[in-house]
Amino acid sequence: MAQTREQFEARLRQIGAERYHDLHPFHDRLHGGSCTPDQVRAWVINRYYYQHSIPMKDAAFMSRVESPDLRRAWRSRIEDHDGTAENEGGIRRWLRLAEAVGLEPDYVASCEGVLPATRFAVDAYVRFVREKTLLEAVAASLTELFAPKIHANRIQGLLKNYAFADDSSLSYFRNRLKEAPKDVAFGLSWVLDHADTQEKQDAxxxxxxxxxxxxxAQLxxxxxxxxxxxxIPPGAWQPHEGLARQRKAS
Amino acid sequence: MAQTREQFEARLRQIGAERYHDLHPFHDRLHGGSCTPDQVRAWVINRYYYQHSIPMKDAAFMSRVESPDLRRAWRSRIEDHDGTAENEGGIRRWLRLAEAVGLEPDYVASCEGVLPATRFAVDAYVRFVREKTLLEAVAASLTELFAPKIHANRIQGLLKNYAFADDSSLSYFRNRLKEAPKDVAFGLSWVLDHADTQEKQDAxxxxxxxxxxxxxAQLxxxxxxxxxxxxIPPGAWQPHEGLARQRKAS
Incomplete structure (x- = not known):
């Protein structure tokens, strides 16, 4: 039998409480200031691959949506990442973070040096959205339910612990604090509306x-x-590759 | 300009010399007898996911091949893994290994407990074969060029170092020593025949x-x-799950 809307929402939130990557020890290390500069760089390089794939994931989703209303509601996600006339977008903001930690933005944007395991995991997500039901695709996006806390902790921890951290380099996270809640409110209510059988809730x-x-898996x-x-696996980023020639004063 | 057949074959073999997973420290540990029983079990559980996916990969390949000759040549790979009236097949042999190391074969065959990162990597391979050119799909199979050495080392190392190792439990590897050379001789010559431009050789x-x-990435x-x-990531196999009720005497 299907759970009530409230029960089902609680079940989704419980998944985050048990499995979201804020529980991964790498984040303690990152936010607590224990990462070396090269570990921060490795994180920036690999996480870029995720950022770079998200608009493709959203386009794959929209390519399968017949409802103009749903496409219209979803489109802002691509704009938030890729930018508009008024908004530089999350990907450019991430590259500013890359520059602030001493990396050449073009190197990061090339995705050379990304760990194969990062590619496999992120590509699996893009393909999941391309192949599964729309309900499963939207449900997969609901990790954003759990993101505001990690972004707030991250801003605080990075500002406190790393010289590179300032308003400009961390603007990606500040913007996500504004953008993610609107996306996830829509996504959550869509999932709660459409998961109206036990089978769909399980999926x-x-x-x-x-x-x-x-x-x-990325962490x-x-x-x-x-x-x-x-x-370091064969072919992945080696510290001292891809560094900016003129390191920004930090 | 395209390399000669000999140059190009040497280039492919060099990739193996530099990047094949016989260089990964987990294999030293496994073959040298330093793995705990639970580490051997974790390897058997996760590597099963690869075995289980290979015939799907080969079927995906054949589904795109228009030449009956090429399909016919390729078909034996599926038979080698899935079995025939005369041959139990590699997947059942792997499950005998699972039993010998104390695991419930049904648990292993369920693929519960497989590491998400294993799934992402293996699924990436199946999808690569489904989506890329036939030449790239065949070229990707050429890691079998490097497999006989690792299988021979493995048989020797496991027999020497682990009580579970005997002719029955290691029959998977002995059979691959017979099967892989025929597959790879065909695959190599097909790739050398068809990679007739620099662009194709690079691909x-x-x-x-x-x-x-x-x-x-799997290791x-x-x-x-x-x-x-x-x-251990959330949801993956925990030691003491999936053990056979009656452990085989070893």
Missing amino acids: AAKALVFKTDVLW DALSAAYVEPAR | AAKALVFKTDVLW DALSAAYVEPAR
């Missing part, structure tokens, strides 16, 4: 679990490659 | 690099999850 919950796996790969005992 | 080499990444994920400092 939506499973999709959200899948997405937490995608996020967690596992990052830790295995760049945190002691570090073992 | 084929890149496909083989991609495949080495798929294999390497990285396994190590990060189950080798100290071990950190």
